[in-house]
Amino acid sequence: MNDIAAKVLEGDPRSIARLITHAENTSPLAASQMKKIHPYTGKAYVIGITGVMGSGKSTLIYEMTKEYRRQGLKVGIIAIDPTSPFSGGALLGDRIRMTELATDNGVFIRSMGTRGMLGGLASAVYDVVEILDASGKDIVLVETVGVGQAEVDVIKIADTTLVVLVPGLGDSIQTIKAGIMEIADIYVVNKADRSGVEQAVAELESLIDIACNDKDRKTPVLTTIAKQKKGILELVKEIENHKNYLKKTNRFQAKRRKRYEAELVEIIRKRLMNFIFDESTFKGKVESLIDQISKKEVDPYSAADEILGKILK
Numbered sequence: 001m002n003d004i005a006a007k008v009l010e011g012d013p014r015s016i017a018r019l020i021t022h023a024e025n026t027s028p029l030a031a032s033q034m035k036k037i038h039p040y041t042g043k044a045y046v047i048g049i050t051g052v053m054g055s056g057k058s059t060l061i062y063e064m065t066k067e068y069r070r071q072g073l074k075v076g077i078i079a080i081d082p083t084s085p086f087s088g089g090a091l092l093g094d095r096i097r098m099t100e101l102a103t104d105n106g107v108f109i110r111s112m113g114t115r116g117m118l119g120g121l122a123s124a125v126y127d128v129v130e131i132l133d134a135s136g137k138d139i140v141l142v143e144t145v146g147v148g149q150a151e152v153d154v155i156k157i158a159d160t161t162l163v164v165l166v167p168g169l170g171d172s173i174q175t176i177k178a179g180i181m182e183i184a185d186i187y188v189v190n191k192a193d194r195s196g197v198e199q200a201v202a203e204l205e206s207l208i209d210i211a212c213n214d215k216d217r218k219t220p221v222l223t224t225i226a227k228q229k230k231g232i233l234e235l236v237k238e239i240e241n242h243k244n245y246l247k248k249t250n251r252f253q254a255k256r257r258k259r260y261e262a263e264l265v266e267i268i269r270k271r272l273m274n275f276i277f278d279e280s281t282f283k284g285k286v287e288s289l290i291d292q293i294s295k296k297e298v299d300p301y302s303a304a305d306e307i308l309g310k311i312l313k
């Protein structure tokens with residue numbers, strides 16, 4: 001086995017970081033190494049944490065990580081930051097806050113920018129989850145800001161998804177607009193030290209009564225004060241309850257299948273796009289077809305036939 005995959009399996013942080021970088025850059029080495037590690041994946045439990053900016057997701061993740069470490073579990077964290085176009089440099093604040101964990105070998109933190117959301121990031125996130133899983137992490141936490149469809153799609157890789165809200169600001173209404181209601185497995189009303197908590201919880205509960213799409217399980221609403229480490233243990237227990245529920249009802253396997261389906265489609269999509277738009281001969285062809293479409297010499301459908309016909313023959 002090539003060094004990098006073998007070292008990832010040993011949990012070596014530098015090799016994990018290197019392979020993630022290769023995956024982000026879709027280098028040929030990434031594909032060969034990803035093939036090697038796949039047989040060793042599937043053990044990590046993936047938790048997605050989404051919600052508006054400033055709701056306390058990173059603070060929650062920090063406290064949850066400390067709790068999981070107390071339980072002897074290894075934790076991988078993927079923080080997706082839409083504000084920075086570059087990975088690595090993003091989420092400096094989060095990184096500083098995480099310093100207590102930075103020296104802990106049982107914790108691996110990676111920030112990613114949303115650069116290339118239309119092409120790059122989505123499949124890179126699947127890779128990063130697989131890499132952290134293969135490296136022996138028991139829990140993988142994925143933080144995204146739940147604002148757009150792309151972020152909602154990313155969070156679909158999670159086994160359990162937490163939607164974090166804060167009292168006031170009519171957050172629950174925003175949530176529905178963003179289509180997040182359907183992906184929430186557990187609602188967390190953080191900043192419960194602020195006023196309006198009861199109202200926020202009541203509002204959410206009534207929305208759940210109307211919109212909850214799982215007949216067998218009512219989506220729970222928890223309150224936390226992440227900054228004061230309050231409600232963390234209860235949250236971790238509720239995630240465990242959800243995991244047990246998924247396993248008992250065979251929904252767990254179905255969820256995983258969905259993730260692999262999405263991953264496979266994403267890899268194929270990305271490769272096809274690269275083939276059509278990056279390969280030198282095709283690129284010229286695409287450019288000239290665009291010119292022809294502009295001049296009404298060809299219509300867009302016939303142009304697509306001309307490109308795809310070469311692949312699908």
Ligand SMILES: Nc1nc2c(ncn2[C@@H]2O[C@H](COP(=O)(O)OP(=O)(O)O)[C@@H](O)[C@H]2O)c(=O)[nH]1
Nearest residue numbers: 053054055056057058059190191192225226227
């Ligand atoms: N009052 C209060 N502030 C909190 C709580 N949890 C987090 N914060 C603060 O809210 C701000 C945003 O937190 P952060 O975790 O970065 O939010 P994120 O953008 O969702 O990741 C920070 O200043 C935190 O210290 C809480 O329970 N109560």
Ligand SMILES: [Mg+2]
Nearest residue numbers: 057058094143
């Ligand atoms: Mg954050």
